[in-house]
Amino acid sequence: MTKSLSYLDLTMEEMDGLDRDRTIFIMVLSPIEAHGPHLPLGTDLLLAQEIQQQYIEIIEEDFPSYQAVVLPPMPLGADALPRPGTLGIGAPLLTKLLESFGKDLSAMGFKFLFLADNHGGPRHLLACERAARRLYKKFGFYLLNPFAREFSLMMAGDGEFLQGSGLGKGKCGDIEDLHAGTNETSLLLATQEKQVRDTFKELPENPAPEPGKIFVFLSSLFRIFRKEKLAREIKSLGRIAAWAGDEEIPAYIGSPAGATPKAGKAMLDCRRRVAREVFSRALEGDEVKLRPPLWPLHILARLP
Numbered sequence: 001m002t003k004s005l006s007y008l009d010l011t012m013e014e015m016d017g018l019d020r021d022r023t024i025f026i027m028v029l030s031p032i033e034a035h036g037p038h039l040p041l042g043t044d045l046l047l048a049q050e051i052q053q054q055y056i057e058i059i060e061e062d063f064p065s066y067q068a069v070v071l072p073p074m075p076l077g078a079d080a081l082p083r084p085g086t087l088g089i090g091a092p093l094l095t096k097l098l099e100s101f102g103k104d105l106s107a108m109g110f111k112f113l114f115l116a117d118n119h120g121g122p123r124h125l126l127a128c129e130r131a132a133r134r135l136y137k138k139f140g141f142y143l144l145n146p147f148a149r150e151f152s153l154m155m156a157g158d159g160e161f162l163q164g165s166g167l168g169k170g171k172c173g174d175i176e177d178l179h180a181g182t183n184e185t186s187l188l189l190a191t192q193e194k195q196v197r198d199t200f201k202e203l204p205e206n207p208a209p210e211p212g213k214i215f216v217f218l219s220s221l222f223r224i225f226r227k228e229k230l231a232r233e234i235k236s237l238g239r240i241a242a243w244a245g246d247e248e249i250p251a252y253i254g255s256p257a258g259a260t261p262k263a264g265k266a267m268l269d270c271r272r273r274v275a276r277e278v279f280s281r282a283l284e285g286d287e288v289k290l291r292p293p294l295w296p297l298h299i300l301a302r303l304p
Contacts, residue, residue, distance in 0.1 A: 031077030036252030079121025125292035181254015190264025211238020
């Protein structure tokens with residue numbers, strides 16, 4: 001096994017000595033964002049750092065001929081919840097930043113940049129995937145954010161994804177457990193328990209509000225054209241918009257009181273399996289397209 005390297009610690013000569021075909025850069029990407037009264041503003045970053053460590057372990061265990069190089073974290077993300085404490089950026093800027101990083105690494109001859117992410121903002125994941133597809137088309141460069149795939153499976157409550165985890169709909173990061181609920185609270189309990197305030201045990205369940213009329217109309221319209229998956233995703237987007245736009249609604253969705261370290265570990269295992277599959281496809285030379293929710297409407301990521 002080859003120990004991971006820190007990008008910041010490398011000299012120019014050491015960087016030049018890396019095998020261009022067998023070096024994988026890894027970078028944490030998630031915004032600073034309000035996560036209810038019981039989780040810290042850095043929840044997504046803290047969890048993304050744990051995911052990053054899992055990526056390193058996957059590379060060391062499954063792909064030992066590859067060298068992992070850790071880039072400094074990027075505390076940025078689009079569509080972060082607009083509540084006190086949140087710091088976010090627009091989706092177009094996020095796309096440009098990721099494209100710029102990928103372009104520079106590609107110009108040096110490298111091929112892989114894997115993102116460790118825990119933010120499910122709709123346009124955040126669309127922006128990542130837009131940058132990924134552009135970089136692959138222009139340079140054959142792999143910018144991969146496995147969370148795009150994982151979040152899609154979470155939102156769908158996919159049985160195969162959750163098999164053996166003990167997690168089910170309403171507790172797996174889907175629309176009924178979208179933000180700082182059972183899933184995210186469990187993840188932090190499993191990884192950094194001291195960061196979770198004891199008040200989580202007393203918080204009442206907070207359901208996602210119903211979508212506005214325009215989202216109901218659009219969802220029905222796509223259902224007419226037999227676009228069932230997109231119809232469900234648009235309805236979920238409507239519920240997210242209704243929640244994010246109403247400051248009177250608590251800054252969490254779901255039931256934090258139902259969180260357990262066991263559930264958090266189970267979700268990490270589910271996500272690890274997906275990441276391993278994504279990495280395998282890329283390292284075998286396959287084109288990897290990760291469809292985040294609402295991908296057919298990825299033009300939304302061009303909006304500020």
